[in-house]
Amino acid sequence: MKIACVSIYDPKREKDFGVYTHHWIPTLESQFESVDYIHNFRHPLTYPTIVARAVYYKKLLKKYYSPRTDAILVRDQGRQLSRKLSKLNIDAVLSLESPAAQPIAYVDTDKPIVFWESGTFAALVDFYPYYRRSTMCDRTFEDGLANEKSALERCRLAVYHSEWAAQSAIQTYGIDPQKIRIVAPGGNFESNFSIDDVDAVINARPSDRCKLLFLGVDWERKGGALAVQVAQQLNDAGLPTELSIVGCDPPADEPIPDFVKPLGFIYKWSPEGREKMVKLLSESHFLILPTIADCFPLVFGEVSAFGLPSLSTKVGGVPYAIKDDWNGKTFALEANADEYCAYIMNLFMNYQAYKELARSTFQEHETRLNWRVATKMVKQLISELV
Known part of the structure; x- marks a missing residue:
């Protein structure tokens, strides 16, 4: 044809x-x-x-x-x-x-x-x-x-x-x-992982600390401030948490907490950029993107290739990208950091449930989000x- x-x-x-x-x-x-x-x-x-x-x-x-x-x-x-x-x-x-x-x-x-x-x-x-x-x-x-x-x-x-x-x-x-x-x-970044590769990546993620990844070019629209609040409250609750930020930078006029790691823009199609992204997506526990407006962020398909569940909002086409408790979780636009933290903490207290969520996230990539x-x-x- x-x-x-x-x-x-x-x-x-x-x-x-x-x-x-x-x-x-x-x-x-x-x-x-x-x-x-x-x-x-x-x-x-x-x-x-x-x-x-x-x-x-x-x-x-x-x-x-x-x-x-x-x-x-x-x-x-x-x-x-x-x-x-x-x-x-x-x-x-x-x-x-x-x-x-x-x-x-x-x-x-x-x-x-x-x-x-x-x-x-x-x-x-x-x-x-x-x-x-x-x-x-x-x-x-x-x-x-x-x-x-x-x-x-x-x-x-x-x-x-x-x-x-x-x-x-x-x-x-x-x-x-x-x-x-x-x-x-x-998505527009693939892992080429097999199910065995993804299992190895998931099993290597620690259960005593949390790594969050914010991946977006628009700090305000993508909900960067809320992502920082979630990381802050997880740390306050006793779960050591790190938030990596890729694609944009936090506002220059605000202090950056030690647990926030701004990495700037990474060109993921260069050999060096790909290596950095593979490491980040493999080691992180969740993509957190509390966006206030989006049609269908391709990043959800990209991270799912690494068995990385997504946390986002019930706006636009996002709920069609993320199936709750299958490849992540969507929250009401008005949801505060407490609700995100409760979901994350519950999975860390039942870490086997987190592993199952990560595996089904990869399945969603293989069957739909590619x-x-x-x-x-x-x-x-x-x-x-x-």
């Missing part, structure tokens, strides 16, 4: 497509006879209008304006995409991660279209801190909704990472639930349309 893979980003460039480049794209390519990438859209005629609108909304009105969501740009992408698709020998079109700016929104093609997204634009508004409706200009909000609705109407199938995202599409746009499927993503399983499922869905 031959497909065209469409995005506003270049899936082959990490600078554009981010961490997806390392595992999602190579795994996706392995499932199909050929994959033609379409992403290089040019807008010489519409660019002056976009620049003028950016100045007007950002400089004069002090409002958030998204050029990539502007309908004039997305419609132009649709025209370009239509021409490019007409020249390709393909069976289907797969649109990847371009929320509210899918080039397929206004495309003209007779090939079946499937798009694969982590969330909807509608669900992001007033959910992510930088997507506040009060600071967003009307054009970005209205065009974002219109583009997404058109993309959903044109596609034969919409694949989302979670039930949360799927329900947003159904409730906001009135999309037929039969048109929607849910496929969880994988790109091999995800891309195979999407391939099957596409083949049913061709």
